[in-house]
Amino acid sequence: MSLQQKIDRITDILRRDDGISGAMHYTEQTSWVLFLKFLDDYESEKEDEAVLSGKAYQPVLDDEHRWSNWACPKNAEGKLDINKVRTGDDLTDYVNNELFPYLKSFANAAITGSDPKSFAYKIGAIFQYLDNKVASGHTLREVLDIIDTLNFQSSDEMFELSLVYEGLLQNMGDAGGYAGEFYTPRPVVRAMIKAIDPQAGQTIYDAAAGSCGFLVEAFDHLKAKKSALSTEQWDFIQRDTFFGFEKTSLAYVMGMMNMILHGIESPNLFRGNTLTQNIRDIQEKDRYDIILANPPFGGKEKSQIQQNFPIQSNATELLFLQHFMKTLKSGGKAAIVVPEGVLFQTNSAFKQVKQELLENFNLHTILSLPAGVFLPYSGVKTNVLFFERNGGTSDVWYYECEPEQKLTKNKPITDDHLKEFVELYTSRETTERSWIVSASKLAEDYDLSAKNPAKQKDAEHLAPSDILKQIRTKEKLVSGLLDEIENLLAEK
Known part of the structure; x- marks a missing residue:
């Protein structure tokens, strides 16, 4: 399944949810989930680069709020860990009452000490104006499972994502x-x-x-x-x-x-x-x-x-x-x-x-x-x-x-x-x-x-007598058409 097909599938799933009404909502909700998966892959890539270069990397998000921990935790075989995975009310309760407040807090530089130019502050600035509108935790579970299959460490997939996201924004604008x-x-x-x-x-x-x-x-x-x-x-x-x-x-x-x-x-x-x-x-x-x-x-x-x-x-x-x-x-x-x-x-x-x-x-x-x-x-x-x-x-x-x-x-x-x-x-x-x-x-x-x-044509300056002739000619044409219409009506 292509990335576009996966996004289309997510759109169909979200349309069924009681909390979603229209393209603006499903684009907004798809966006924050996509972004958190992107963020997890971004952090993982930075950690791998740090290991190779022998430098330390401090992740923006703590372990508890990383995608790999709350969204789609895996077992030793790399499959979804059914003992840890949240769904239904447990999932919506966590997202609404723990995850979003945590992400919003990054915008408060006085509390976090983050530089307004830092990546952490930008995350807070985004979530400051976002809330989870997906009413059903089961619906959200389906969306998370699809987005978990994406790999944003792949340059090809990132390029495809940028094109798909542009399409989502355009659709949202058209619909709204x-x-x-x-x-x-x-x-x-x-x-x-x-x-x-x-x-x-x-x-x-x-x-x-x-x-x-x-x-x-x-x-x-x-x-x-x-x-x-x-x-x-x-x-x-x-x-x-x-x-x-x-x-x-x-x-x-x-x-x-x-x-x-x-x-x-x-x-x-x-x-x-x-x-x-x-x-x-x-x-x-x-x-x-x-x-x-x-x-x-x-x-x-x-x-x-x-x-x-x-x-x-x-x-x-x-x-x-x-x-x-x-x-x-x-x-x-x-x-x-x-x-x-x-x-x-x-x-x-x-x-x-x-x-x-x-x-x-x-x-x-x-x-x-x-x-x-x-x-x-x-x-x-x-x-x-x-x-x-x-x-x-x-x-x-x-x-x-x-x-x-x-x-x-x-x-x-x-x-x-x-x-x-x-x-x-x-x-x-x-x-x-x-x-x-x-x-x-x-x-x-x-x-x-x-x-x-x-495209500018020189105006044709006619003598007054010629202008009158043109007017009379057009009047005759109009008169003839009116006579034809009258005859047709009389025949009926």
Whole structure:
């Protein structure tokens, strides 16, 4: 049975449980069980490495709360020890009243003495917002037995797990109507990252992290170059590269697990509303080299939150854009997904933000995405703004992604749709799909929406008499059609 089949089997089992209602619940519950099995394999691998290197390793979890002791204890033959294994009420009582309180305690650094950057603290941060919702201990027993067959010390199985987990997150978002919150289409994310091309030693930030798809894909981008990296560079990637904020507790938990399950040992993800931070207080030490994000749009923020921004607006997308501009380091690069409205609206707040973007940042590229990219969550047309903090904008290179077929839920955007954009990004070549507009032209009205000149046809100016002739010709056609309809009705 493949890993995907095992996860599908677990989903079917959990659907029968009285405590589970919908995709959000079974994904959340599958996640914490998967994570604890991963953690046990991780600890075992670290212990084996320590023995080989002659160094000591102190496990994060004590023996009593290790997977191999409570979840699936084995006998001398390596089979499930029926004398020690818990099930039914005994299992749920242990999980709810002993295991979860123990795991939650790791988030209290004052008690545990753990470093907020440590793996132990990250475990506590995850379980702080989690509870066991599986009502039946017998159901949980079935789930534990299936997950116990997985081996997360295998690089192939870890890679497969990362793909399966991405699918779980996407399904959860689709079912709950939160696809935008939990899941940005990976072809879009990958195209943004390939264009920006993060390097070892740079800090990477997402202030609306969701399930951390941008941070995970950026990690995979850096991981592909691991053989050329020093130990110090790899340690920096593991502990000091990835930063993010997430407002909702469920997305925060999913994001933290997603990063750890992909191999980021110490993600710097924090729970909180980014927009409560007064951007006037942000200094250079608080800034990042790379910003990648798809912030929530269409939301409204109270006047109290708006006070944190020089240009006040209740549109969340405009507030996030100001936040990203302020948190980008000198020389830094950003790629931000925004709705079409940010580009074409020219009322006071939108105009002011775009004026600052053009004058104080190098907004060198706008990727116009097709409608339907975020279906079924949203049909809103979106764009990606690419800008750097290295002086003002001289001109903007536009690229219009236009698939031959209309995008739908079952025909989503693919890497191939964005392949040409990635290839042309550096050269800024002009084609039928790409063109350049001067900043001075855009500053005339601050409408930044994509207007492909290859599609602009010169208006045909007709004489008034010719226009009247066209109108009369169309009237005759309409009159003839109406007569035909009247005749058909009379025949009935």
